[in-house]
Amino acid sequence: xxxxxxxxxxxFKSNQPDEAWFLALExxxxxxxxxxxxxxxxxxxxxxxxxxxxxAALGELQALLIQLVAERLKTLEPGTNPLLHPLTTTPPExxxxxxxxxxxxxxxxxxxxxxxxxxxxxxxxxxxDTFRAAARQQLQEWGLRNHVEVIAQDGADAAAVAHDAIxxxxxxxxxxxxxxxxxxxxxxxxLMAELKKIKRVIGKILPGAPHHTLLILDGNTGQNGxxxxxxxxxxxxxxxxxxxxxxxxAKGGVICALAQLLQGPVKPQILALGKGEGLGDLIAFNAExxxxxxxx
Numbered sequence: 001x002x003x004x005x006x007x008x009x010x011x012f013k014s015n016q017p018d019e020a021w022f023l024a025l026e027x028x029x030x031x032x033x034x035x036x037x038x039x040x041x042x043x044x045x046x047x048x049x050x051x052x053x054x055x056a057a058l059g060e061l062q063a064l065l066i067q068l069v070a071e072r073l074k075t076l077e078p079g080t081n082p083l084l085h086p087l088t089t090t091p092p093e094x095x096x097x098x099x100x101x102x103x104x105x106x107x108x109x110x111x112x113x114x115x116x117x118x119x120x121x122x123x124x125x126x127x128x129d130t131f132r133a134a135a136r137q138q139l140q141e142w143g144l145r146n147h148v149e150v151i152a153q154d155g156a157d158a159a160a161v162a163h164d165a166i167x168x169x170x171x172x173x174x175x176x177x178x179x180x181x182x183x184x185x186x187x188x189x190x191l192m193a194e195l196k197k198i199k200r201v202i203g204k205i206l207p208g209a210p211h212h213t214l215l216i217l218d219g220n221t222g223q224n225g226x227x228x229x230x231x232x233x234x235x236x237x238x239x240x241x242x243x244x245x246x247x248x249x250a251k252g253g254v255i256c257a258l259a260q261l262l263q264g265p266v267k268p269q270i271l272a273l274g275k276g277e278g279l280g281d282l283i284a285f286n287a288e289x290x291x292x293x294x295x296x
Contacts, residue, residue, distance in 0.1 A: 012061070017050075033253045042256070045068050069291035069294065075259055075267075076258060076267075076285070077287045092166070092170060092175060096214065096236075097179060097216060098181050098195060098216070103216045110279065111279055111282040124148065124172065124177045125151065126150070126177060128165075128181045129158070130182065151165040157194075158198050192232075195235060215242075219246040229262070238268035240270075242272050243273050247281070253294060256294075273290070
């Protein structure tokens with residue numbers, strides 16, 4: 001999955017774990033975008049645990065490091081994943097999908113449709129990206145592929161589209177409403193303000209909604225993804241994250257850095273990892289499986 005798998009794998013099949021070996025491991029983790037603070041914390045914990053448990057063999061050190069990474073990531077793993085168990089509220093369950101340009105929001109919405117439909121749920125889509133006609137067309141194409149209706153308007157703002165989509169979801173008794181939004185940089189204050197407006201409008205029409213405010217994060221952004229999560233979370237109180245494009249990146253370690261960044265009691269959970277373009281290429285996040293794949 002990750003570009004540095006070979007490097008990390010060879011480290012655990014090389015010489016004895018002397019100081020040079022630990023330095024090489026540190027470099028490999030930093031290159032995979034685990035981040036310097038997280039890497040240092042992990043290696044300190046690894047040295048301490050290895051000393052206490054009298055671990056010297058490379059295979060045992062590898063197992064220890066996988067355990068340490070998994071323990072950190074458990075804080076981001078949902079207890080009950082809403083992708084596998086949706087509808088914890090009276091329908092419609094409203095999902096507001098946000099992120100920067102090119103992160104894979106619309107493609108992920110298509111995958112979410114597929115995931116929910118497999119569970120027998122009825123879906124409605126809202127084309128809240130009113131800036132680009134191509135975005136509406138792309139969402140409508142996903143709607144056709146999934147046999148799902150798309151609420152779209154020409155010339156309306158995103159809040160108006162969200163308003164009409166919620167009314168439609170209620171009248172048609174849909175289980176889940178997925179609202180797409182235009183991609184925007186977290187530094188564009190006027191566009192972030194628009195997202196806040198959309199969220200306020202949703203809450204006024206349907207109290208308690210949106211039930212999920214989901215940030216789509218491109219795994220290729222590496223450490224830059226941390227500032228995106230910070231900004232979107234500060235503006236919208238994110239509930240969930242999906243990390244995309246992890247099928248061909250060496251930056252997958254950024255999830256470890258996210259665990260260190262998101263320390264508060266109210267923080268978004270990682271629901272899934274995107275590992276391809278297919279409808280079925282959205283894998284529910286599991287901390288232990290991720291740590292094993294990153295370091296094996």
